[in-house]
Amino acid sequence: MNELELKYGCNPNQKPSRIYMQDGELPIKVLNGKPGYINFLDAFNGWQLVKELKAATGLAAATSFKHVSPAGAAVGLPLTEVERKIYWVDDLDMEFTPLANAYARARGADRMSSFGDFISLSDVCDVATAKIIKREVSDGVIAPGYEPEALEILKAKKKGNYNVIEIDPDYVPAPVERKEVFGITFEQGRNELKIDDDFFSDIVTENKEIPKSAKIDLAISMITLKYTQSNSVCYAKGGQAIGIGAGQQSRIHCTRLAGSKADNWFLRQSPKVLNLQFVDGIGRADRDNAIDLYIGEDYMDVLADGAWQNIFKEKPEVFTAEEKRAWLNQNTDVALGSDAFFPFGDNIERAHKSGVRYVAEPGGSIRDDNVIETCNKYGMAMCFTGIRLFHH
Numbered sequence: 331m332n333e334l335e336l337k338y339g340c341n342p343n344q345k346p347s348r349i350y351m352q353d354g355e356l357p358i359k360v361l362n363g364k365p366g367y368i369n370f371l372d373a374f375n376g377w378q379l380v381k382e383l384k385a386a387t388g389l390a391a392a393t394s395f396k397h398v399s400p401a402g403a404a405v406g407l408p409l410t411e412v413e414r415k416i417y418w419v420d421d422l423d424m425e426f427t428p429l430a431n432a433y434a435r436a437r438g439a440d441r442m443s444s445f446g447d448f449i450s451l452s453d454v455c456d457v458a459t460a461k462i463i464k465r466e467v468s469d470g471v472i473a474p475g476y477e478p479e480a481l482e483i484l485k486a487k488k489k490g491n492y493n494v495i496e497i498d499p500d501y502v503p504a505p506v507e508r509k510e511v512f513g514i515t516f517e518q519g520r521n522e523l524k525i526d527d528d529f530f531s532d533i534v535t536e537n538k539e540i541p542k543s544a545k546i547d548l549a550i551s552m553i554t555l556k557y558t559q560s561n562s563v564c565y566a567k568g569g570q571a572i573g574i575g576a577g578q579q580s581r582i583h584c585t586r587l588a589g590s591k592a593d594n595w596f597l598r599q600s601p602k603v604l605n606l607q608f609v610d611g612i613g614r615a616d617r618d619n620a621i622d623l624y625i626g627e628d629y630m631d632v633l634a635d636g637a638w639q640n641i642f643k644e645k646p647e648v649f650t651a652e653e654k655r656a657w658l659n660q661n662t663d664v665a666l667g668s669d670a671f672f673p674f675g676d677n678i679e680r681a682h683k684s685g686v687r688y689v690a691e692p693g694g695s696i697r698d699d700n701v702i703e704t705c706n707k708y709g710m711a712m713c714f715t716g717i718r719l720f721h722h
Contacts, residue, residue, distance in 0.1 A: 331355055331356050332350055332351045332354065332355050332356060333348055333349070333350035333351070333356070334348060334349050334350070334356060334360070335347070335348045336348055336349065336365075336366055336367050336370075337364065337366060338366070338367065339367045340367055340368060344367075347367050349367075349370055357497055357498040357501035358472075358495050358496065358497050358498070359495070359496045360493070360494070360495055361476070361481065361485075361494040361495065361496055362481075362484065362485045362490075362491075362492060362493065362494040363470060363488075363491050363492050363493035363494060364491070364493070365470055365493040365495060368397070368398070369448055369469055369470055369493055371398045372395035372396070372397075372398060372447075372448035372450075372469075373395075373448055373450060373470070373472040373495055373497075374472075375395065375398060375557045376393045376395040376400065376448060376449070376450030376472065376557070377450045377472050377497055378556075378557060379391075379393050379400060379403060379450065379553060379554065379556070379557045380392060380393050380403075380450045380451060380452040381452060381499070382524075382525070382553045382556070383403065383405060383452065383549070383550065383553050384405075384452040384453070385524075386524075386525050386526055386549045386553060387405050387546055387549060387550075389405035389406050389407070389428065389432070389546075389569070390405065390406035390427075390428040390429040390431075390432050390451075390452055390453045391403070391404065391405050391406070391432055391451075391452040392404055392406075392429065392432035392433040392435070392436040392437075392449065392450065392451050392452065392459075393436050393449070393450045393554075394433075394436045394437045394444040394447040394448075394449060395447060395448045395449075395450065396443055396444065396446065396447055396448070398559065399557070399558045399559045399562075399574070399576040399577065400436075400554055400557060400558055400571065400574060401439075401440050401443035401444040401447060401574065402435070402436040402437060402438070402439040402440055402443075402444055402570065402571055402574070403436055403550060403553075403554045403570065403571045404431075404432045404433075404435030404436040404439070404550070404569055404570030404571065405432055405435075405546070405550065405569045405570070406427070406428030406429055406430075406431045406432040406569075407428075407431060407435075407568065407569035407570075408426070408431060409426060409431050409434060409435070412599050412604070413434075413435070413438070413599075414434075415604060416438060416598045416599055416603075416604070417434045417435070417437065417438030417441075418438070418441075418465075418614060418617075419434050419438075419462060422461060422462070424457075424458050424461060425458065426458055427456050427458045427459065428453075429451060429452070429453050429455070429456055429458070429459045430456070430458035430459040430461075430462055432451075432452075433449065433451065433459050433462055433463065434462055435569065435570040436449075436570065436571075437449075437462070437466060439570055439571055439572050439573075439591075439595055440573070440574070440591050440594075440595070441618045442618055442619070442622055443591075444466075445467055445615060445618070446467050446468065446469055447466075447468050447469065448468070448469050448470050448471070448472075448493075449463060449468060449470070449471040449472070450471070450472050450473070451471065451472070451473040451474075452473075452474075453473070453474065454473060454474060454475035454476060454477060455471065455473045455475070455476045455477065455480045455481075455484070456477050456480055457477055457479050457480045457483065459480065460476075460477075460479075460480035460481075460483040460484050461483065463483075463484060463487075464483050464484070464486075464487060465614070466614075467614075467615065468487075468492075469493060470492060470493025470494065470495065471484065471492075471493070471494055471495070472495040472496075472497055473495075473496065473497070474496070474497055474498075474499035475496060476494070476496065481494065503520065504520075505519060505520055505522075506518070506519055506520070507519075507520050521556060521719075521721075523556070523717060523719075525549050525552050525553055525556075526549070527545055529548075529549070529552070529690075529715055529717075530545055530548055530690055530713045530715070531713065532693075532713050532714045532715070532716070533711055533712065533713045534693070534698075534702055534712055534713065534714050535702055535705045535706055535710060535711050535712045536706045536709075537705075537706075537709050537710060537711040538711060539711055540688055540711050540713065544663065544665050544687070544688040544711075546569060547566040547567055547568070547569070547664075547665035547688070548566070548665045548667060548688060548690045548713075550564075550566045550569065550570065550571055550665075551564040551565070551566040551571065551665055551666065551667030551690065552564075552667045552690055552715070552719065554566075554571050554574065554667075555667055555668070555669040555719045555721070556669075556719050556721060557721060558574060558576045558669070558721060559576045559577040559721060559722065560576075560577070560669050560670070560719075560720040560721055560722060561575075561576075561577070561578050561579065561580070561581050561584050561669065561670065562574065562575060562576045562577070562578075562584055562668075562669045562721070563575050563581070563584045563585050563588045563666065563667065563668045563669070563677075564588060564666070564667050565588050565589065565591075565592040565664055565665070565666050565681075565684060565686065566664070566665045566666075566667070567592075567661075567663065567664045567665065567685075572591070572592045572595040572596075572664070573587075573588040573589060573590070573591035573592030573593075573594075573595065573684070574588055574591065575587035575588030575589075575591070581668070581670070581672060581673060581677060582674070582676055582677055582680065584668075585668075585677045585680045585681060586680055589680050589681065589683065589684040592661075592664065592684045592685075593658055593661075593683075593684055594622065594625060594626075596657070596658060596661045596684075596685075597625045597649075597654060597657060597658065598621060598625070600649075600654075600657045602646070602647070602649050602653070603621060603624070603625060603649075606620075606621070606624070606642060606646055607642055607643040607644055608620070608641065608642060608643070609640070609641060609642065609643055612641065616641070620632050620641045620642075624646065624649060625649055625654070629648060629649065633645065633646065633648065658683070658684070658685070661684065661685035662685045662687060663685065663687050663688070664681075664684060664685040664686045664687060664688075665686070665687075665688040665689075665690070666681050666686045666688070666689045666690070667689075667690045667691070668689075668690070668691040668692075669718065669719040669720055669721070670691075670692055670718050670719070670720065671691055671692050671693055671694045671695040671698070671701075671718075672691055672695065672701045673695050673697060674697060674700065674701070675697070675700045675701050675703065675704035677701070678701060678704040678705055678708070678710070679704060682708045682710075686710065687709070687710055687711065688710065688711050688712075689705060689710055689711070689712035689713070690712070690713050690715055691712070691714065691715065692714065692715050692716055692717055692718050692719075693714030693715070693716060694714075694716075698714075
C-alpha cells in the first residue's frame with residue numbers, strides 16, 4: 331500500500347486528503363480505527379521522538395502528542411509511590427514494565443495538555459502499557475508492534491474505534507524532505523542530528539559537573555525540542571519532560587510557560603494536593619481540572635461555597651502563595667534545554683525559580699556572557715551545543 335485516503339485534512343472542509351509515498355510502500359499498517367490527518371502528523375513526529383530517545387538512552391521511551399507538539403515525553407525509569415499517585419496509576423495491581431513507566435510519566439507530566447493525546451511508543455506495546463492507555467482519553471497510538479492481548483485491549487477503546495497504528499521500525503525516510511505552503515514546495519535535508527553524551531561536553535560555566543542522570547534529562551529535553559513547535563524550551567527531571575513551552579514568539583514567554591508547567595508538576599506532589607479528598611465517582615479529567623485550579627490563581631473556582639461540595643468530600647484549605655513557594659524551593663536538579671540561544675539572563679532567572687541546575691542551549695548570543703554570569707550566580711552548569719533545533 332503506497333496510499334491511504336483520509337476523511338479530511340486539518341479541518342472537515344479540507345478535502346480531498348490522503349497520505350502517500352512517491353516511491354515504495356507506506357511503512358505503516360492501520361490495525362484498528364481510521365486515523366486522520368492530524369493523527370498521522372502526531373504519530374510520525376512522535377515516533378521519531380521516541381525512536382531517538384531510545385537510541386540516545388537505551389531505555390524504553392514514550393511521548394504524548396497534541397497538535398503536533400509533545401505534551402510529555404519520558405523514558406522507562408521506575409516510578410516512585412508519589413509519582414504513581416499523581417499519575418493516577420497507583421490503583422493498578424500489576425507489574426509495571428519499563429514501557430508502562432515511560433508512558434505513565436509522559437502522560438502524567440501535564441495531564442491537562444495530554445487529554446485526548448496521540449501516543450508514540452518506542453517498543454512493542456505490552457499488556458501493562460495497554461492497561462494504562464485503556465483508562466485515558468486518547469485518540470490513538472503508534473508502536474513497532476503489539477502483544478496480542480495488548481492489541482485486544484486497545485481495540486476495545488472508543489467502542490472499537492480507537493486508532494492503532496503499527497510502524498516498521500526499520501523504515502528509513504529519504505534524506506531530503508519536502509512540503510508545500512501556498513502551492514510552493516519547500517525542500518530541506520532532514521534533521522538527522524544525533525544527541526548523545528558528547529553533545530553536552532562544551533561546559534561554559536564555572537560549575538563543570540553534569541552527572542549521567544542529568545545528561546539523560548538533557549537528552550530528553552533536547553530530543554523533545556527537535557519535535558516541538560518553535561520557539562520552545564523544555565524542563566526535564568527524573569527521566570521525563572516536566573514542562574514544555576512551545577510555539578511562543580518570545581523565548582522568555584516559552585521559559586515562563588514551561589516553568590509554570592514544571593511548577594505544577596511539582597506542586598501536585600505536595601502533601602496538600604496528595605491529601606485532597608475527592609467525592610466518589612468523580613471523573614479523572616474533572617480531578618485533573620480541579621487540581622489545576624486549586625494550585626493556580628483561580629483556586630476559588632473550586633473552593634467557593636456551592637462549588638467545592640461537587641468536587642471534594644471536605645473543603646480544602648487554601649494553598650497559599652507562601653506555602654507554594656516554600657514547596658517549590660525544594661525542587662532541585664532540574665535540567666533545561668532550549669532550541670535556540672537564550673538572548674538574556676532573564677530566562678535563567680526564571681529557570682532558577684523552578685529548580686534548574688543544568689542547562690543546554692546552542693550559545694551564540696551577543697549576550698552569552700550575561701547568560702553565563704547568571705548561571706554562575708546560581709551555581710548552574712551550562713553547556714553550549716552549537717546546534718539550533720527549530721521545528722516548524
